Amino acid sequence: MDDASLVAVMNLRREVAMPVDPSRRGPVLLDRFFEEQAVTHVALPEMTRGSVAGYLNSQGIHAGDLGEPSEKLAGFIFVTGRVGWAFVNATDILPRRRFTAAHELGHSVMHRKIMGRFNADTPDSISEAHADKVTEMEREANRFAVELLMPSEICLARANEMKLEFGCCPRGVLTYRLAAELLVSREAMRYRLANLEVGDE
Secondary structure, X not given: XXXXXXXXXXXXXXXXXXXXXXXXXXXXXXXXXXXHOOEXXXXXXXXXXXXXXXXXXXXXXXXXXXXXXXXXXXXXXXEEOOEEEEEEEOOOOHHHHHHHHHHHHHHHHHHHHHXXXXXXXXXXXXXXXXXXXXXXXXXXXHHHHHHHHOOXXXXXXXXXXXXXXXXXXXXXHHHHHHHHHHOOOHHHHHHHHHHHOOOEO
């Protein structure tokens, strides 16, 4: 895990008084993190730069030129002064929307000073599968989302519970269990557990 992303998540958790609690079951609740950053979370169906601009204009926010209106987006962060809006594509499945929301929050926490008024994320620009199109800023936001949504403490605690109960901890089974509990994709969880070297191969 990148130190800057890990530190950013730890600091944000401290600011909202929400430390990781491995005894608590269920997904990480994102609302308080967004509130701390004064960022409003918005889901738009079939999101494009144009639909983001339309939403902001409907809220009385002069967005200005956000780029090619028809470009399809996975996520978008817009900030003005101390407030911001994080957009996700409402037609994406829930685990994808949650990851994108946490990714956009990562931009708000880590990149406000360097990104300008907004940052647009296409499906390719935030996917590690398209490494040639992913910038270091996008990698940092991805690592921020991973650490926020899939805390290492919870991954380790669930692995230890499985070992105590069954005498082993197959990574595939742990992946399914944690992905369902934390409302993240199995692919993201498999990647996280592999990086943490948690679970038996």
